[in-house]
Amino acid sequence: MHRSPFVNPAGGREAQLKHTGLRPGWTTGACATAATTAAYTALLTGDFPDPVTITLPKGGRPAFALAAEELSAGAAMAGVVKDAGDDPDVTHGALVRSTVRVLPAGSGVVFRAGPGVGTVTLPGLPLEVGEPAINPVPRRMMREHVAEVAAAHGGSGDVEITVxxxxxxxxxxSTWNPRIGILGGLSVLGTTGIVVPYSCSAWIDSIRRGVDVARAAGLTHVAGCTGSTSEKTVTTLYDLPEIALLDMGDFAGAVLKYVRQHPVGRLTICGGFAKLSKLAAGHLDLHSARSQVDKPFLADLARSGGATEALAEEIATANTGLAALRLCEAAGVPLGDLVAARARDEALAVLRGAPVAVDVVCIDRAGAVVGRSAVAGP
Structure with a gap:
């Protein structure tokens, strides 16, 4: 697959990744902009620029090779294969196409969703219901490039763009789109045009859009879940609708910080005991590469719940967090509840007095509840 060269003498975000050895990539919005620029240029001149160069929001100048092109009377289509670099992006390798048609003078730029691009069906997103799921920054990028091409080649700039x-x-x-009401395909995303490997910005953005949709639907109770098992558990406990479930994964901090700014009446955090023990210890990123289960911390919690010194020492040297939990269960020490309560308190500290009540549910690998806090908040 062609790997588009990046032309940017000043460096930038991609330069910051050199020490990691990871290669940045391009957002679907950047790919759609490149395809649109090539298609409109061909519509006005008869020739497709290949590679086609665009300007990113922060000034970078990447060039994209065309993977598909088609010119007919009144319309042109160009396609670019998305290269997400070394990021594990589900859209890596996807062919992003833009078909541009000339509209009557004064029509402006009109966006359409073609096959594989979703349509907004629920309020709460930065687009109106019924609009194609082409986010605001990619729309702005395409409008700006259409205007540049029109100025360079004598066009009116009045076009229909179907992505x-x-x-x-x-x-x-395999994305959040169906849950947040984007049906029929993917979203055209991106705010900088660049995919930073393992930044997980798309996941965090999906968390934020999930909160927005839940609020717009009038929900007063949402749940941040670490995975599908915790989603099933919290649904059983509270009978929440699907749009109330936030797939937070390891990003507890992302959920808490966004809910702090966009409050919901109640937030339940549900996840595996070991992961939520990390939150209890003050970690907001629960990924195993960035935080570890602190067994001495668990030993101290167990002491506060009545564990003997001998049991506390066993906990401190246990192989896993779950092993520590089982030791406490056998001894009648409520370590699961203690972890849930401490995690709730850490969550409330991040919320900084926002009008959000919080409770925490800890589960084992089978989804059984092994710890639960009371609801607390302002």
Whole structure:
């Protein structure tokens, strides 16, 4: 697959990754902008620029090779294969197409969702219901590039842009889109045009959009869950609708910080005991590469719950957090409840007095509840 060269003498975010050995990539919004620029240029001149160069919001100048092109009377289509660099992006390798058609003078730029691009069906997103799921920054990028091409080649700039993504509807099933009401395909995303490997910005953005949709639907109770098992548990406990479930993964801090700014009446955090013991110890990123289960911390918690010194020493040297939990269960020490209560308190500290009540549910690998806090908050 072609790997688009990046032309930016000043460096920037991609330069910051050199020490990691990870290669940055391009957002779907950047790919759609490149395809649109090439298609509109061909519509006005008869020739597709290949590679086609665009300007990113922060000034970078990447060049993209075309993977598809088609010119007919009144319309042109160009396609770019998305290269997400070394980020584990589900859209890596997808073919992003843009079909540009000339509209009557004064029509402006109109966006359409082609095959594989979703349509907004629920309020709360930065787009109106019924609009194609092409986010505001990619729309702005495409408008700006259409205006540049029009100025350079004598066009009016009045065009219809239909963005499509090959196999996008299938790929979208493994994203948050169906849950937050984007149906029929993927979203065209990106704020900088650059995908930073392992920044997980798309995941965090999905968490934020999930909160927005829940609030717009009038929900007063949402749940941040670490995975599908915790989602099933919290649904059983509270009978929450699907749009109330936030797939927070390891990003507890992302949920808490966004809910602090966009409050919901109640937030339940549900996840595996070991992960939530990290939150209890003050970690907001629960990924195993960035935080570890602190067994001496668990030993101190167990002491506060009545554990003997001998049991506390066993906990401090246990192989896993779950092993520590089982030791306490056998001794009648409520370590699961203690972890849940401490995690709730840490969550409230991050919320900084926002009008959000919080409770925490700890589960084992089978989804059984092994610890639970009371609800607390302002």
């Amino acid at each position: 499509s993504i090959d196999h996008g509807e299938e790929i979208a099933r």
